[in-house]
Amino acid sequence: MHVDNNRFPRLPWIILGIGILFLAIGSYIGLFVAPPEALMGQVQRIMYVHVPTAWNALLALTFAFVCAVIFLFKSDWKWDARMEAAIEVGVVLGFLLCCQGSIWAKPTWGVWWDWDPRLTTTAVLVFAFLGILALRKFVEDPGRRAIWSAVATIIASVDVPIVYYSVRWWNSLHQLQSSPSTVSRQFWLPLRMNAFGILFLMTAFIMLRARVASMRLAQELVPPPAVGENV
Amino acid sequence: MNGMIPGGWGFVVAAYSVTAIVLAVYGASVIARLRNEINRRTHD
Numbered sequence: 001m002h003v004d005n006n007r008f009p010r011l012p013w014i015i016l017g018i019g020i021l022f023l024a025i026g027s028y029i030g031l032f033v034a035p036p037e038a039l040m041g042q043v044q045r046i047m048y049v050h051v052p053t054a055w056n057a058l059l060a061l062t063f064a065f066v067c068a069v070i071f072l073f074k075s076d077w078k079w080d081a082r083m084e085a086a087i088e089v090g091v092v093l094g095f096l097l098c099c100q101g102s103i104w105a106k107p108t109w110g111v112w113w114d115w116d117p118r119l120t121t122t123a124v125l126v127f128a129f130l131g132i133l134a135l136r137k138f139v140e141d142p143g144r145r146a147i148w149s150a151v152a153t154i155i156a157s158v159d160v161p162i163v164y165y166s167v168r169w170w171n172s173l174h175q176l177q178s179s180p181s182t183v184s185r186q187f188w189l190p191l192r193m194n195a196f197g198i199l200f201l202m203t204a205f206i207m208l209r210a211r212v213a214s215m216r217l218a219q220e221l222v223p224p225p226a227v228g229e230n231v
Numbered sequence: 232m233n234g235m236i237p238g239g240w241g242f243v244v245a246a247y248s249v250t251a252i253v254l255a256v257y258g259a260s261v262i263a264r265l266r267n268e269i270n271r272r273t274h275d
Contacts, residue, residue, distance in 0.1 A: 016258070027247060036235075043239035046246040053250070089257075096253045103246045107239050201254060208261050215268040219275075 012207035019200030026193025034190050043107045047187070050100040052195040056202045057097050058160055060090035061129060063206070065157035068150035077217055078210075080146040083153060084136060085209035087129050089202055094126035109173060117166040118174035125163055128156040142220050 030048030037044035067083035070076070101119065102112045113119065132152045139145035167174050176182070183191065 031243070031247070039235055041235045041237065041239050043236050043242055045243045049246060049250045092253065092257045096250060099249045099253070100246045103242050103249065107236055107242050201258075205258065205261055208265055212261065212264045212268050215272060219271075 012204040012211075015200050015207070016204035019197050019202075019204060022193050022197030022200060024197075026190045026197050029193065030190035035186055037184075037187075040108060043104065046100060046104040047183075048190045048194050050097065050104060051191060052198045053093055053097045053100060055195060056198045057090055057093035058164060059199070060086050060093060060202055060206065061125065061157065061160055064090060064129070064153050065160070068153040068157075071146060071150050072154075077142075077146070077221070078214060080142075080150070081210045081213035081217055082206070083150065084133075084213045085206045087132055087149075087153065088209055089205045091126055091129050091133060092205075093198075093202065094122065094129070098122060098126065114173055116173040117170040118163065118172050121159060121163045121166045125156070125159045128159060129153075132156060142217060 026048060030045050034045070034048075036042050064083050064086035067079045067086055071079035071083060098119075101122075105114070106112050132149050135152060136145055136149050139148060164177070166172060167176050
């Protein structure tokens, strides 16, 4: 059974390097070149890392959903490994998103956290996918683990569009979605640079983490030796 | 006073520091796990 798909071993490292470069340049422009915002002042500079983290967290978990669907249709183990990687990276970015959001909330809202729709649905999203990672740890049989976690991923993914649209559907403290069309032109460059930087970083992390998952799966799926067979 | 939030650099530095630390630590953990798997495979 072929699990460990490693056709381009250097590709994730190249993508990782490009991501770090983009993030370094984007952060430099965001911190030292872009002007402060009219109302939020310097605090608005948090947007250049917070918004790209949010986009990429949702993207990683959407990719996990795609992997889960493809795995259930094709039963190809590489999609199970990719799903595991995408969930883990999505959870890390989701956790980072909540930390950055708290730091931004304190000077602008006066509180570190509020149970408003955007924050609550994001917390639910992070804990739901954290639960799926826990499920994968506890189920030893690879087949059951893959199917159960794929189904759980599809169910948990319902929260992804809810997080995205929560600021439009409900009365929320959180501002509406930011995009290049909703922010001043002077803020575009650092926002885009960091968005691509975290996108490249996320892609590299998913590729490397999927490789780890594939290698573990390959070992788990090796049939036990027959009686008397030399190991 | 013009309504702009005064100061705030401390929060900005905190947000960027948390971002750098979380991404670096996670990246290092993925690389360490990959090396472990590669080493285990070569020993096997």
